[in-house]
Amino acid sequence: MSAVIAEPTAPDTAQRDVVFDVRNITLRFGGVTSINDVSLQMYRDEILAVIGPNGAGKTSLFNSLTGVYTPQEGTITLAGRPGDAPRSVIGEKTHVINHMGVARTFQNIRLFPALTALENVKVGVETRMKAGPLSAMLGLPYQRREERESTERAYELLTLVGLRSRANELAGSLAYGEQRRLEIARALGTNPGVILLDEPAAGTNPAEKRDLADLIRLVNREHNISVLLIEHDMKLVMSVADRLVVLNFGSKIAEGLPEEIQKNPAVIAAYLGTSAEEAAGEVETQPELHTIADDTANMTSLDDAGATTQEETP
Amino acid sequence: MSASVQRRPGESILSNPLVGRALGCLALSFVLALMIGKQEGTQQDFGLAFRQAVLGPRILWFLLIGVLVFVLLTFWPRVQPYLNRPGIRPLAVGGLTVVVAYALLKWTDSTAVSDGKFGTLSDAASQTGTLAPLARTFFTAPLPWVLFLVAFAVGAAAVVIRRAVLSWVGAAIAVLAGVWAWYSHSLVQSLLGSPDHSTGALVALLGFLTIAAACAATALSAEESANTRGFINGVFAWRPGMPLVGVALLLGLAGFAIATWFSPGNRNATLVDTASMFSTTGLSPLSKAYLGWLGYVLFALSLALAAYAAYRRDARLGWGAAGLGLVSLVLNLVALHDISAVGASTAYDGATGAWQNLGTGGWLACATFLLLAGAGYIVATAGSERGTIARTKADIAAGIGKIPGKSKALILFVLAGALFYPPMATPFWQKVLVSEIGIYVLLAIGLNVVVGWAGLLDLGFIAFYAIGSYTTAYFVGALPIQPPEWMRLSPLLCIPIAIIICLIAGVSLGAPTLRLRGDYLAIVTLGFGEIIRIVAVNNPGNFTNGPRGAFGIPQPEIHLGPIHIDWGQASLQYWYLLLVIVGLVILAFNRLEQSRLGRAWAAIREDEVAAQATGVNTTRVKLLAFAIGASTSGVAGVFFASQIGYINPDNFVLNNSILVVAYVVFGGMGSLPGAMAGAAVLTWLPEFLKDQVPAEDRQMWIGAVILLMMIFRPAGLIPAKRRAAELHGLDEPSSAETTAVAANEGMGATK
Numbered sequence A: 001m002s003a004v005i006a007e008p009t010a011p012d013t014a015q016r017d018v019v020f021d022v023r024n025i026t027l028r029f030g031g032v033t034s035i036n037d038v039s040l041q042m043y044r045d046e047i048l049a050v051i052g053p054n055g056a057g058k059t060s061l062f063n064s065l066t067g068v069y070t071p072q073e074g075t076i077t078l079a080g081r082p083g084d085a086p087r088s089v090i091g092e093k094t095h096v097i098n099h100m101g102v103a104r105t106f107q108n109i110r111l112f113p114a115l116t117a118l119e120n121v122k123v124g125v126e127t128r129m130k131a132g133p134l135s136a137m138l139g140l141p142y143q144r145r146e147e148r149e150s151t152e153r154a155y156e157l158l159t160l161v162g163l164r165s166r167a168n169e170l171a172g173s174l175a176y177g178e179q180r181r182l183e184i185a186r187a188l189g190t191n192p193g194v195i196l197l198d199e200p201a202a203g204t205n206p207a208e209k210r211d212l213a214d215l216i217r218l219v220n221r222e223h224n225i226s227v228l229l230i231e232h233d234m235k236l237v238m239s240v241a242d243r244l245v246v247l248n249f250g251s252k253i254a255e256g257l258p259e260e261i262q263k264n265p266a267v268i269a270a271y272l273g274t275s276a277e278e279a280a281g282e283v284e285t286q287p288e289l290h291t292i293a294d295d296t297a298n299m300t301s302l303d304d305a306g307a308t309t310q311e312e313t314p
Numbered sequence B: 001m002s003a004s005v006q007r008r009p010g011e012s013i014l015s016n017p018l019v020g021r022a023l024g025c026l027a028l029s030f031v032l033a034l035m036i037g038k039q040e041g042t043q044q045d046f047g048l049a050f051r052q053a054v055l056g057p058r059i060l061w062f063l064l065i066g067v068l069v070f071v072l073l074t075f076w077p078r079v080q081p082y083l084n085r086p087g088i089r090p091l092a093v094g095g096l097t098v099v100v101a102y103a104l105l106k107w108t109d110s111t112a113v114s115d116g117k118f119g120t121l122s123d124a125a126s127q128t129g130t131l132a133p134l135a136r137t138f139f140t141a142p143l144p145w146v147l148f149l150v151a152f153a154v155g156a157a158a159v160v161i162r163r164a165v166l167s168w169v170g171a172a173i174a175v176l177a178g179v180w181a182w183y184s185h186s187l188v189q190s191l192l193g194s195p196d197h198s199t200g201a202l203v204a205l206l207g208f209l210t211i212a213a214a215c216a217a218t219a220l221s222a223e224e225s226a227n228t229r230g231f232i233n234g235v236f237a238w239r240p241g242m243p244l245v246g247v248a249l250l251l252g253l254a255g256f257a258i259a260t261w262f263s264p265g266n267r268n269a270t271l272v273d274t275a276s277m278f279s280t281t282g283l284s285p286l287s288k289a290y291l292g293w294l295g296y297v298l299f300a301l302s303l304a305l306a307a308y309a310a311y312r313r314d315a316r317l318g319w320g321a322a323g324l325g326l327v328s329l330v331l332n333l334v335a336l337h338d339i340s341a342v343g344a345s346t347a348y349d350g351a352t353g354a355w356q357n358l359g360t361g362g363w364l365a366c367a368t369f370l371l372l373a374g375a376g377y378i379v380a381t382a383g384s385e386r387g388t389i390a391r392t393k394a395d396i397a398a399g400i401g402k403i404p405g406k407s408k409a410l411i412l413f414v415l416a417g418a419l420f421y422p423p424m425a426t427p428f429w430q431k432v433l434v435s436e437i438g439i440y441v442l443l444a445i446g447l448n449v450v451v452g453w454a455g456l457l458d459l460g461f462i463a464f465y466a467i468g469s470y471t472t473a474y475f476v477g478a479l480p481i482q483p484p485e486w487m488r489l490s491p492l493l494c495i496p497i498a499i500i501i502c503l504i505a506g507v508s509l510g511a512p513t514l515r516l517r518g519d520y521l522a523i524v525t526l527g528f529g530e531i532i533r534i535v536a537v538n539n540p541g542n543f544t545n546g547p548r549g550a551f552g553i554p555q556p557e558i559h560l561g562p563i564h565i566d567w568g569q570a571s572l573q574y575w576y577l578l579l580v581i582v583g584l585v586i587l588a589f590n591r592l593e594q595s596r597l598g599r600a601w602a603a604i605r606e607d608e609v610a611a612q613a614t615g616v617n618t619t620r621v622k623l624l625a626f627a628i629g630a631s632t633s634g635v636a637g638v639f640f641a642s643q644i645g646y647i648n649p650d651n652f653v654l655n656n657s658i659l660v661v662a663y664v665v666f667g668g669m670g671s672l673p674g675a676m677a678g679a680a681v682l683t684w685l686p687e688f689l690k691d692q693v694p695a696e697d698r699q700m701w702i703g704a705v706i707l708l709m710m711i712f713r714p715a716g717l718i719p720a721k722r723r724a725a726e727l728h729g730l731d732e733p734s735s736a737e738t739t740a741v742a743a744n745e746g747m748g749a750t751k
């Protein structure tokens, strides 16, 4: 299988600043190997998408990068914000990694449902603030100033994701798509250098998907935040991602530019559940597989092309 | 319904749902019958209580209740629309209030009437020839109950049939009955002539007035279904501050016209009597003027000013009313001090100092002026209130947004009660207020931080209370091992020390237990609580003095320049000390809840993994919760030790820890007012029940109350906004992914 791994084709990668440098990580749960000897580099300011069928180990990769899981083998180094020296994240606590400039969202939305949208974002913003309990109890001026600043920043972020008008609603009462955007706002609140989005478009409608793509591009281009994206919706992935990494059964099977991945027989095989040779044959007979990203009426994602779908719906 | 009832052949009669329900209801009435009355037999006759409970004719009443419940349940769909009619809820509340007044409350404290309850009093009163005929008639056997039943029945009929005439008749009967009861009681009272703290007549009056209000609501409301909350919100929203003015008017009328101002030698002197009583003594001219005319004038002026300011929504007039109210309050207090001081200078009726032998009137006047000042303040600040304010009538009715001034008004009501009720209460209740209610409210506030806000179940909370108490005992030198002379402190100075020591203790309990969640944490903290108690019993190094504990802990005192305050034995003074402490703690914690730490607590409680991924240092945040909760408990410990003067390990048993948890849960986890209300109600209830039920039954009744509460208000008395959302969120199925195996606990995944 290693024979079909496409080498990264971007010519200038050698000079680019590396955000995440993942080398040969393996993560096992008892007998299950959910990540198997995966290496990848993520470069500064790029949008890197991680795709793969269900259970491929994408979320496990995210959890390893953010310290929720600790891989048994391999190394991960991180230079979260521009100018940071690379540091190992293996064994670091999740919140420490977050402070190193890594923010994330979750595949199954994990907001704080009993807090308002505004408060959710403020929790993120405030992890960068200083005022302690004593100054809060006494209502010291600098604590009040921080409080005001965090509220202003939270409102800015809510405006960015288009939720300003819902600021005082409880997060749990927001619509599904809104909750996904709120998670992004909360993550952005921690002032990250890189943001990890785990299926941000799951369960959202086409209009919301378009907005989301715009938002991801905006965050990446205007705010200079590198984006690592897991997504099943191929149209979205192909339209926003600079580069793709494909995982299957915990292993990396391909890496490259969107056009290359679309034509890669190993990738198509992984999604169709057949061998690469058979897939190559099918591509001959079914030319539409070449354009898996096309928004045809009945095929908006590779899931529809045959992968078993376990995606949750709201 | 009848269709489903038909029995197929071969089926047992018991499988018929109606039969099952009927049996269940009858069983319920049987249990109720067993609950009410004596619970124990005698040495000779073990079954006595049982036979008394169920074999006498009184069982019929209980069976009637069972049948009623059965009918209600069975015809629920048909009954239910009526239960949403306007007026039905106040009717029920009023009815219940009158029943409580008739059946449970004391109507007099006089020793002439054995237990002081309504039944005994009315028996005695109806036999008393010297009583005015009007009052005697009221107390004649079935009449009070008949009056109540008629008023209630007419009210109920008015709700069901919705005839305005009927409603007004019901209201008239209710008002008549209430006023009659109140008046007859006051005649009895003046006959008995002893100072009185009983509440029965007042509560009955309030109950009857509520029934009347229910009738009026039926007549006036055009809607099909009631919206009580919307109505209350409407009242508060009409003119911010006006509800306070209304209550102040009633309290002021009662205080200035009816109530006792001074009662030495078992005489009840109203304001007029008091004024003439003191006209010849050496009372200061100002106080003399206050008693004679200034008081009335101030009352009328500040009432008019506050009402006008509220009506015009004029901020400047509002400030004026606030100022006038406060000045009047001070003058009133000066007058009260002066008359009691003059009374004490002649050692009248054994008075030893100021503030003794005062009646309720002066305190009611205090409350009146405080409320009027508060009303002015609300008017002045209503315009600038922040947050989402309900603007339209529909919003107010639907309870959307904030009603300006509502929470301030409620806080002022509570404050007025907390400040001016205790001096009117009996010494017994003053003691209960301090050593039960007050202390446990403080403990509940502390535990609420740990359990309610941070979501960490702590069953050993009383340990910090113990640490606070023993710290005090050590530093005042009440333990066998004495501190060096320069470290000896007065009890109040122990507070900061206790805070620091409890902070350390909280962190050292928290640190090793942080990885545990839920049940595991509860067990470890429970163990911690027991360790502290057993260490205290075992007396290591002769430090804790073993089971005998510490005694001779001095009373707190303050000597600051010209100020000398010495808390002696009287509970009342401790109440005000406690009020200051609790007030400061509430202020601080309220800010804390709205601060970044408060939000971080909510975040880790809701979703620890997400909180970590958002950069919240969960370890630090949890330790802070433990430490802050523990130090609050430590402050309570200092207060307890120096108030009661002696402590021993028995004060710090596991049961107390569990009680505090129960208070917090009962009141509403995560809600500051809830935790306080929970502690107040559940500490008040056993003391209240002392007069009502046999001692052995008390726990059972408390259990029943908690059970009902958890069925009908599972989120607590005053649920936290944040928590309420969480409870509803539980209905949704949680999704898989990383929740399947909690973070940091995945098999072999980490560390």
Ligand SMILES: Nc1ncnc2c1ncn2[C@@H]1O[C@H](COP(=O)(O)OP(=O)(O)OP(=O)(O)O)[C@@H](O)[C@H]1O
Residues within 6 Å of the ligand: A029, A032, A033, A034, A052, A053, A054, A055, A056, A057, A058, A059, A060, A061, A107, A310, B738, B741, B746, B747
């Ligand atoms: N905490 C865990 N304990 C045991 N097995 C786990 C755990 N987390 C992940 N796995 C396993 O690791 C494998 C990869 O799961 P992962 O959630 O990373 O897949 P994914 O690529 O995100 O899939 P999807 O597209 O469905 O989200 C699966 O077989 C899963 O069962």
Ligand SMILES: [Mg+2]
Residues within 6 Å of the ligand: A058, A059, A060, A107
């Ligand atoms: Mg996943």
